[in-house]
Amino acid sequence: MDIGGLTSQQQEILLVSRIPRLLSILIAGMSMSVIGFIMQQLSRNKFVSPTTAGTMDSARLGILAALILFPTASMLMKVSIAFVFALAGTFLFMKILDRIKFKDTIFIPLVGLMFGNIVGSLTTFIAYRFDMIQSIGSWLQGDFSMIVKGRYELLYLSIPALILAYFYANRFTIAGMGKDFASNLGLQYKQIVNIGLVIVAFVSSIVLLTVGSLPFLGLIIPNIVSIYQGDHLQKNLLHTALLGALFVLVCDILGRVLIFPYEISIGLTVGVLGSGIFLFLLLRRNAYAS
């Protein structure tokens, strides 16, 4: 077989490494951005995302639990355990959110970050005790350089979750308008929120296990889309997915060319660029509010 005049070695690199890498960048970028939007609608806060609500940290704790309790577990098994932890963590955060009387836009993600850090320190403590800091560390930073054929296919599982999100998009937006608003339209508010959280936890765990964490991605992409075309989730879903994929792709290319022939991991590029944009959004919001 001859594809575009490539040698068989080049073909193999293309099929085993390049295409899987591209696909996983696109899927991870899409998924994280879309679930970020869902979280922001359900929590009614623009600055809540898997990174700022303890979802990612809880999933990581789940991975650690899987590594310690079931060292021989398959990827699917690890994802399942991470999912259960991520769901429990996110749920707990939403419960805390319910209890907080002081619903300041900036305060709530700070609470989420603190909550995430508490879970994170628990993870570090346990990992330290079991001498597993190194193995858990590999999941701290997002990294596409390890993606090869056979190591990323799990990511495909997030696509049906995204399709489900599309069908529920209007319900999420209505739930985002508040409980009374949703009840008036005949929706079961709690059920909608729970479905949303399940999608968020599921997708986060998958991305975390295959790619690693992509901090702030689920926060900045939805906010940018929201600025130029509002918060109607169903209308925005495609924009959010495409912009997310594009952003991660650009970050990946930057990471690969900046210190060529070495590579900066995607977690770092997304984190640096992302936190910069996050700060800009925060300041912009304050300027807008005053």
Added chain:
Amino acid sequence: MVEVKHVSKTYGSKKVIENLSVDIQPGKITSFIGSNGAGKSTLLSMLSRLISKDEGQVLLHGRDIHSIKPNDLAKELSILKQSNHIDLRIQVRDLISFGRFPYSQGRLTKEDWVEINKAIHYMELEEIQERYIDELSGGQLQRAYIAMIIAQDTDYVMLDEPLNNLDMKHSVQIMKSLRKMVEEMGKTAVIVIHDINFASCYSDRIVALKHGEIVREGPTEEMINSEMLKEVYDMDIPVQLINGERICLHFK
């Protein structure tokens, strides 16, 4: 018809509504009045299934509202609470289209759009239909919400303090459109309202609450008098007939 039968609601140790019964008459505007903490909003929320009740029943056409499927109930009865902070940026048109959710589950049909456009026209929102709701003034936002309720096309419309934070002009506009809905579309409206004179000028019936119980209820012309006001508000309020309307002079 909506019948409220012996409902009670307790928050912690405080009885907010105690063994209260009232019938909402169809095709009329009924206003709930009373001082702060009298239980008006709680009663309205129980009437419209937003909160559960500890005892008693609310019947819609003889059926307990909690036995009706939420989606079906949403086609019969709508409730608009005081608009608290909304962070979502959605267009007025999209907000109104949510009113069709009980019918189409978000996949809007041609008929849905006909209803949505009718509601936009009815509340005169054509010019701002593309605007985002976070850019609207209080009056515009309230009108947009009411347009959504119109698109929802329910026989019963319940509004919790619809005039909150509105200036005179917009208050009159809202009350007039409510009157129009009742007279032209045959809707039944139940509102919680603080301004006694708006209640007097626009409602058919008044239900006066105090400490979670009904003090009195009846047709507006029988209700608006100094004696009733004294009982409800503990204030001496003269009532004068001006241009055929009973106006309460409660400022001094």
